Amino acid sequence: MYRFPRVLHAALLGVLVVFVSAMLPASAHAQRSASVQRFVSVDAPTFAITNVTVIDGTGSAPARGVTVVVQDGKITAIGPDVSVPAGAERIDGSGKTLLPGLVGLHNHTFYTTSQRRIQLDFTAPLLYLASGVTTIRTTGSYAPYSELELKRAIENGERVGPRMFVTGPYVTGGEGYTYMTRLGEPEDARRVTRYWAEEGVDWFKAYTLISREELAAVIDEAHRHGVKVTGHLCSVSFREAVKLGIDNLEHGFFTNTDYAEGKVPDGCPSDFREQLVAMDMESEEVQETFRTMINAGVGMTSTLAVYEMYVPNRPPLEDRVLAAMSPETQKEYLRTRSDIAEQNSAVWPELYQRALAYEKAFVEAGGLLASGVDPTGYGGALPGYGDQRNFELLHEAGFTTPEVVQIMSLNGARILGIDDETGSVQVGKTADLVLVDGDLTARPASIRNVETVFRSGTGFDSRLLIEAVEGQVGVR
Numbered sequence: 001m002y003r004f005p006r007v008l009h010a011a012l013l014g015v016l017v018v019f020v021s022a023m024l025p026a027s028a029h030a031q032r033s034a035s036v037q038r039f040v041s042v043d044a045p046t047f048a049i050t051n052v053t054v055i056d057g058t059g060s061a062p063a064r065g066v067t068v069v070v071q072d073g074k075i076t077a078i079g080p081d082v083s084v085p086a087g088a089e090r091i092d093g094s095g096k097t098l099l100p101g102l103v104g105l106h107n108h109t110f111y112t113t114s115q116r117r118i119q120l121d122f123t124a125p126l127l128y129l130a131s132g133v134t135t136i137r138t139t140g141s142y143a144p145y146s147e148l149e150l151k152r153a154i155e156n157g158e159r160v161g162p163r164m165f166v167t168g169p170y171v172t173g174g175e176g177y178t179y180m181t182r183l184g185e186p187e188d189a190r191r192v193t194r195y196w197a198e199e200g201v202d203w204f205k206a207y208t209l210i211s212r213e214e215l216a217a218v219i220d221e222a223h224r225h226g227v228k229v230t231g232h233l234c235s236v237s238f239r240e241a242v243k244l245g246i247d248n249l250e251h252g253f254f255t256n257t258d259y260a261e262g263k264v265p266d267g268c269p270s271d272f273r274e275q276l277v278a279m280d281m282e283s284e285e286v287q288e289t290f291r292t293m294i295n296a297g298v299g300m301t302s303t304l305a306v307y308e309m310y311v312p313n314r315p316p317l318e319d320r321v322l323a324a325m326s327p328e329t330q331k332e333y334l335r336t337r338s339d340i341a342e343q344n345s346a347v348w349p350e351l352y353q354r355a356l357a358y359e360k361a362f363v364e365a366g367g368l369l370a371s372g373v374d375p376t377g378y379g380g381a382l383p384g385y386g387d388q389r390n391f392e393l394l395h396e397a398g399f400t401t402p403e404v405v406q407i408m409s410l411n412g413a414r415i416l417g418i419d420d421e422t423g424s425v426q427v428g429k430t431a432d433l434v435l436v437d438g439d440l441t442a443r444p445a446s447i448r449n450v451e452t453v454f455r456s457g458t459g460f461d462s463r464l465l466i467e468a469v470e471g472q473v474g475v476r
Ligand SMILES: [Zn+2]
Pocket: 106, 108, 139, 140, 232, 374, 376
């Protein structure tokens, strides 16, 4: 093997050091790629947002006229009389609201129309961040390696996007969708769970046709690997899943078969939603589900925006949603939307109101409610934009603005086990923040006016992120 003479080696090293230094930008974030840097609007190591209204994510009342100081990515001071450190960049927060970065607990990187399913590796992370979502759990993946790669690239500063908790492939029963892992026996469940846990996924999602025995095996094997399990269930009811040790439950009312009359064990009844229309939230059976979940510390994920699509003419038709879609996607969406309007379901409007009431009653009973967009169905709830729609829908369910912020930030962080680090605007926490133009307490719809989204103290320009995705949702 040829070896450089020692002197030559040192000289080469010197040249190399000079060369590499010259390539580095002046910024402290030397490793950030140009494709990320183009969206950065606040890059100061110390900055202060002054005279802003803070809704901190803990459920506390809004605090007005506050200064928030961030140093090296952490919140170091909050209060009305806080002085701005010398040399800090000042951001005028007058007329604006500051929230914790949203934590989206059902935030796929894929998207569906009535015709297609497509991986949105490019547009989804940009739209999430642009909309104020700084952390996502993907909650069912059909391309887990894509998600693991995206997560790595975001963490390394090569790509722009939220902090990611990646979910393994869906696990379901043998008759389930072909893009899911269709389990034949409990040993399949263990083998698949072990494999993906070792590949680095953080969560699993069980789907509608899994059996109790298979779910028990997934949960046991996942927990052995320090990985958690949630479910969009049907064959296993909420109470049954909690008894098997599940960590979280998706979608609430719409997927709970605790109340389905004539349900056979491990069977998914086809018509149980029609029965739900008559449910009373004060009834013993509803309260028993809540108690079972609460006693076991199992939270529920609200996904109101995706279900709203099935209520004829209910979701607002937003220009910005259409603008983000590719022309073909837009056509598919509008066609299905008008089909739904024509079918004019008698069940969905009432079912939807019950679902809102179910979530309110769950929280009143002491339950831990988080939320996520679920950008599936026939494509009306886009990544990020649908999370913002959830913000309004949770108000409709009867929650106050501070409660809604808590559901969409700190509660999600709790379920993910990162609430010591993020999820609220408190001293010592990572500066994951959303600066919104307008007074959110007066007008929830102003959640759409996100100006700057801070991830670990770096500010991203929401408008630039949105411009970058225009016309491409449904394509990439
Ligand atoms: Zn989903």
